[in-house]
Amino acid sequence: xxxxxxxxxxxxxxxxxxxxxxxxxxxxxxxxxxxxxxxxxxxxxxxxxxxxxxxxxxxxxxxxxxxxxxxxxxxxxxxxxxxxxxxxxxxxxxxxxxxxxxxxxxxxxxxxxxxxxxxxxxxxxxxxxxxxxxxxxxxxxxxxxxxxxxxxxxxxxxxxxxxxxxxxxxxxxxxxxxxxxxxxxxxxxxxxxxxxxxxxxxxxxxxxxxxxxxxxxxxxxxxxxxxxxxxxxxxxxxxxxxxxxxxxxxxxxxxxxxxxxxxxxxxxxxxxxxxxxxxxxxxxxxxxxxxxxxxxxxxxxxxxxxxxxxxxxxxxxxxxxxxxxxxxxxxxxxxxxxxxxxxxxxxxxxxxxxxxxxxxxxxxxxxxxxxxxxxxxxxxxxxxxxxxxxxxxxxxxxxxxxxxxxxxxxxxxxxxxxxxxxxxxxxxxxxxxxxxxxxxxxxxxxxxxxxxxxxxxxx
Numbered sequence: 057x058x059x060x061x062x063x064x065x066x067x068x069x070x071x072x073x074x075x076x077x078x079x080x081x082x083x084x085x086x087x088x089x090x091x092x093x094x095x096x097x098x099x100x101x102x103x104x105x106x107x108x109x110x111x112x113x114x115x116x117x118x119x120x121x122x123x124x125x126x127x128x129x130x131x132x133x134x135x136x137x138x139x140x141x142x143x144x145x146x147x148x149x150x151x152x153x154x155x156x157x158x159x160x161x162x163x164x165x166x167x168x169x170x171x172x173x174x175x176x177x178x179x180x181x182x183x184x185x186x187x188x189x190x191x192x193x194x195x196x197x198x199x200x201x202x203x204x205x206x207x208x209x210x211x212x213x214x215x216x217x218x219x220x221x222x223x224x225x226x227x228x229x230x231x232x233x234x235x236x237x238x239x240x241x242x243x244x245x246x247x248x249x250x251x252x253x254x255x256x257x258x259x260x261x262x263x264x265x266x267x268x269x270x271x272x273x274x275x276x277x278x279x280x281x282x283x284x285x286x287x288x289x290x291x292x293x294x295x296x297x298x299x300x301x302x303x304x305x306x307x308x309x310x311x312x313x314x315x316x317x318x319x320x321x322x323x324x325x326x327x328x329x330x331x332x333x334x335x336x337x338x339x340x341x342x343x344x345x346x347x348x349x350x351x352x353x354x355x356x357x358x359x360x361x362x363x364x365x366x367x368x369x370x371x372x373x374x375x376x377x378x379x380x381x382x383x384x385x386x387x388x389x390x391x392x393x394x395x396x397x398x399x400x401x402x403x404x405x406x407x408x409x410x411x412x413x414x415x416x417x418x419x420x421x422x423x424x425x426x427x428x429x430x431x432x433x434x435x436x437x438x439x440x441x442x443x444x445x446x447x448x449x450x451x452x453x454x455x456x457x458x459x460x461x462x463x464x465x466x467x468x469x470x471x472x473x474x475x476x477x478x479x480x481x482x483x484x485x486x487x488x489x490x491x492x493x494x495x496x497x498x499x500x501x502x503x504x505x506x507x508x509x510x511x512x513x514x515x
Contacts, residue, residue, distance in 0.1 A: 069099045073143050073410045075152065076381035078106065090114075093379065094157065104142060105157045108150045108379060115398045124405045126221050127153060131409055132195060136348055137188030139208060139218040144409035147382055151406050158216055160209030160356035163268065167204055172271040175304055176353045181207065182265055182307075183337060184215040186321065187346050189261065190328035192223075193254040199223045200237045202260035204267065213352030226253055239280060240273050244288045244314050258321035262311025266292070269300055274312060288314075303336040310334070 067076055078095040081103075085092035090109040097104065114120055130141035130153070143154035163181065167173065185207060192199060199206075199217065206219040222236045231251030235242075243259035245252040266274045274292045277283035292312055294305055310320035317324040321331050332342050344350050395403065 067098060072408055073145050074381065075147060080379060095154065103157045104154045107153045107155060110150055111402060120398045120401055122221060123151060124401065127406060129197065129220055129223055135188055135191045136346065137184050137216055139216050141409065142411045144406065146402065146406050151402060158208035159211035159358065160213060163204035163207045167268060167271070173268045174353065175269065175300055178265055178268045179304065180353050181215045182261065183340060183345055185217060185261060186328065186331050188217045189257050196225050196227065197223055198226050198232070198254045199257050202257055203238050203241045203264055209356050211356065211358060213355045214348055239283060240275065242287065245316060247284050247287055255316045255319050255322035255324070258311050258319055262308050265308050265311065270295060307334060307336045
């Protein structure tokens, strides 16, 4: 009998985070220049969603600045109702973002299966998403692409915001001007190009709320021109023979309010506090909600897969260059071509991020600050804030997780493949006039940055 000659490679986890630190599991999503896989950290055994973006394709799509902007913005964020960034790194071919893994699927996936959702479910999701949006807005960040596709459920049924590819910072004295987002969910001030702030997210939340309850969007048209007119001018029709409560309809009307100074959630109208004080939500214990102590009304079926299995087949059969850990080139040879502007930008600005090291650094700084050490309770709070919960980055059984996994990138892949009668959002150059297409192919307009020329991006 022969002895096994091979043994597992030794990994130094004290070194900078890299792909070799993760075990690659199922491939669950695909975009124009990026893919998503379930991965498990080999040391702490936690599961995550790995989004990897091919550098060459990213350059061709003029999306380098967008990806760097998304990575930098995600580094600032840590909230229980957001899919948080845990690691970021790169090799010679790809940029990687490791994000909280959600096992419950996105709201688009569940809406397609249910046709409509109960008022109890929608109310719960609106409250959790509102808390996440309020957190972003307090940091002067506007999401700009809120829709069912971009809300993921954890395995326990809690809602989480995802896809920050067109999210941006805003200043209170400088309105944003770029037309960005998914058209059916855009606020009228975005389409009219008069300038806007974070209140556009509350409009989108109202549109999504309507869609989840009624199974259709409040504004529908055959062309983008007609849809723009409807959003800016037409009144929303609420079905007369509906079981939806008057209080719930009142909330939708308050979100889908063209006058920003009166829109529920808008800073001009009292902000997040006005949402919590609204009669529809006034009996809610918001402290318990924000601690995830309220029981979700719907628990996703853990036995059913929430992604398209063809992604894994493509990875196995069609991928010319399957993903694997590769050492980086240490030096640039004299005969190598010099780095382009975009390549240098990725090398210099897509920096390594490790939430574990960030947490430890904060603790060390605090404990070394003479006269102001952190108490044991504060240390525990700091650890809890920076550590993935069971809803993301969980160390559950691999077989279970990889058969039911749904990740943050699936708003453009998984849910849209299941989407028989909903949008297949395209992202087009903002400077070009919107093409007239049926509602089922609504434009997804995105900007590169507020200062720079917008480019066409498909992801």
